[in-house]
Amino acid sequence: MIEPQPPIAAVPIEKNSESAETSTALSFAEFDFETISQTIVKLTDLEFKADSELNFGGQDLSIVPNFYLHSEASPILFAAWESLVKIVAHLLSPASGWSSDLLRTPDNIATYVTEEACEVLDAIESQILSENLEVRSKTQLNTKAPSYVLIKELIPRLLWYIARTSDDLIRLLTGVEARVFQLEKGWIKGMLRLTAILTLDNIAAPWSIDLATNQPPRSRLNSESLIQWNDCYYAQSPIESEKLLQQFLKRIVEVNPEIITFTEASNIDFLEPGKDWQSGKIQLCLDLEFIPDTETNIITPTGKPNEIPNNSRINILEFAAGFETDLDSDNYSQYRPVSGLQFKITNPENIELYYLTTVQEQLANFIDELLNVDLTNIQDGQSNELEVLIFDFPDPNLDDDLEELEDENETNNLADKTSDLKNENLVLSVVTSACEVAKRFQQSMELSEVNARSPQMLMADLALKLLWDIIRSSYEVMKILGGVQAQVLQPGGDWQTGTLCLVAILQVNAGHSRCNIDVVTGQLRNSNTKLLVSKAIATSQESDLCKYPVEIGSLAKRIIRKLRESSPEIALWMDGMEVELRSATASSADLLQTNWQSGVIKLSIGFELLEKDSIYI
Structure with missing residues (x-):
């Protein structure tokens, strides 16, 4: 837990002390x-x-891309994207011969892969214009943004x-x-x-x-x-x-x-x-x-x-709920990380599926960014909808009322966005996206194709990646993952008040070894952790997901469905993946053997209620 800091004296704006280490930004x-x-x-x-009559973004503001690229992406688009990712992965690897005087940034890498990046952009343009990508739309935003927050x-x-x-x-x-x-x-x-x-x-x-x-x-x-x-x-x-x-x-x-x-x-x-x-x-x-x-x-x-x-370290979810998880509670084993646990996917079908999911998910993310409103050329009077996006934007990933585009004008709006795909900024953007996915495979790209598609990974890295996928899926999901003040009524019990938390657990089974890893904290959880039963009722004024009484089971199903849609990788781990595991450090040797052993990793989702006496405020 972060201890409160003592009061400090106010300093003028932009004034820093001579010592950079002790400089303080302005404060009360x-x-x-x-x-x-x-x-x-x-x-x-x-x-x-x-008050301006200018319309910022037009109908494009309402477009919420949701791509299912496993079946929708053309072979040409995926081939161009995969080729770019492999080249970038090689350039990021120690074996590339990259000059030590030149930073491996997307800007510098883009110089060497401009042609490949343009091929990706050409393929995206062609696919959008041919309407092969599934794009869904929600009703045009017409709610006036609040002026106060x-x-x-x-x-x-x-x-x-x-x-x-x-x-x-x-x-x-x-x-x-x-x-x-x-x-x-x-x-x-x-x-x-x-x-x-x-x-x-x-x-x-x-x-x-x-x-x-x-x-x-x-x-x-x-x-x-x-x-x-x-x-x-x-x-x-x-x-x-x-x-x-x-x-x-x-x-x-x-x-x-x-x-x-x-x-x-x-x-x-x-x-x-x-x-x-x-x-x-x-x-x-x-x-x-x-x-x-x-x-x-x-x-x-x-x-x-x-x-x-x-x-x-600072718990990234502290800001969402105003508290830290009590790692001394009965839900957790002895406080220690699981950073020494390694795994690799072994089932050939899962190896191929994991590789395709990782590569294509980043491609979908890039196309999502590509279709966003370009703010580099905003004119005065065109930013009103920004306030809508920040303060009153309906959660697209938890909105069941999505409909496919049917209006020809909306499709034409998408076409307009492809007219200048190959400018310098977009080349850099596609290279940056390629860097994001390439870093996950760069250490094994020099090995065989199978090994390249199934690199050895740390359990801690997987937990953090899944945490990021969950957080980025929705602001409301992030809030309830951190915890919201709520009232819960369980069958046979009385109303309880506490902090309602979405719980994401990686269940690891390997022979006689079993452990549960909390995705948020990266720590071991006891196997007898008590989660709320599906028939329990929860309500919270701090979350739009349960502002009105809702069954825990119904809420969990809704979130799980949308997590699966927003992140295909989450869907893979929810279904369970056959892996080989081992302990690479002495600190985790009591959890798993040091030699590889077969096992299964599965992601599960549930809810728990932390009562006030189990929370540090």
Whole structure:
């Protein structure tokens, strides 16, 4: 659990101390999150634009792509995409002969694969125009966006946009092991964390808040500090922190164009409890926080970094529910990670299906982004619908009223979007998407075709990937995964009040060895964990999924159905996958043998109610 930070003195805007490690963003003289969270914000810029007669995005705004590429994608499209992914995977691998002086970023990689990227874009254009891709549409949005929002409601929404961008970012939000080079200190290892900082620029009471901790930003890296993080292709070679942040911000805006409203400072009026209306600017910024290990852990040329204790990490779902899971409760075994568990898929049919699912799912994600509204050319007065997207956008993945496009004009709108597919930005976008999937196979692309399609994976990486898939599927699903205050009535019992949580568990069976891994925490759960029965009734004013009383079984089925649709990989693991498993470290040797053994991994979904005395507030 993150301890509250002591009050800190306010500092002028953009003023940093001489020491980058101790610099502090602007904040209240005495930081009061409760007051900040209850502050009402009125987005005056967007309210002005709402009066404009210009129609931003037209009907395209209502298009919610949902692709089933296993049967729908043409052989030409998949072949072009697979070829690009394989080349990118080779360029990302140590065997590529890539110059150590050149960063392996999508920008640099794009120089070598422009022709292949254009072939993918040509195939997508052809497929859209021939209507071979299944595109579904919902009713045109006609609800006027609210002009007001509470800061406490804005915080989780903004963090969700960041977390859903990529699994790299969700890792970085929680903290990752990395090394940093700083002048006069050399290379130091420690925990690197991405901080999402919401800043209010106001003369009377400026403040700045780390959205994941609900505290003032504690420290920041000098913009010229070098970062090396081996698990991220942006930072496999040392890169300046400022350039790394620029890459992340660019990717976030590409995936979530509506967030540009906040990444570029917006004028607001705000009403703080006990005060009159004031004016200011609000902006979302990214920064990096680095927590060094002890002085004895300074990295030498031959030194190897030690694992950072998991209890130093931040639970990505804290911001959604305002609490941390109690890892000392009876639901969990002794607190320890399962990072030493490895597995590989063995069934030939499953190997092929897993490979196709992974490659094609990323292709579907890219096409989804491609059909999003392009915000690079927004004119004044055209951004009203951004407010709809952020504050009042119906959840497409939990809307059962989807209908196939029938109107010829809507189809023509899709065709218009393909008229300039091969511009530089789109080439870079398709290469970036190829990098996302290629990094999962890059270590084995030099091996046989079968091994390349079934790389050895860590159980912890699988859990994090599935967590990301669940989080990005829906904002409402993310909220209930983190926990919402609710009332539950179980058959034969009385009404109970507590925190209702969606539970995702990886069930691992290998011979006589069995264990349950919590996808959210990455920790072992006891096999006798008590989940809510399907006939229990739940209701919560904090979740649109159960604002009115609903049976737990019905709610679970609805979420499972939509998770299967939004992520084919989740569907594979829900059905169960035959694998071989082993323990690669001594710390996990009591869970599994060190030699490979046959087993099954299956993802299950349920609900639990954490009563107040089992939660850290």
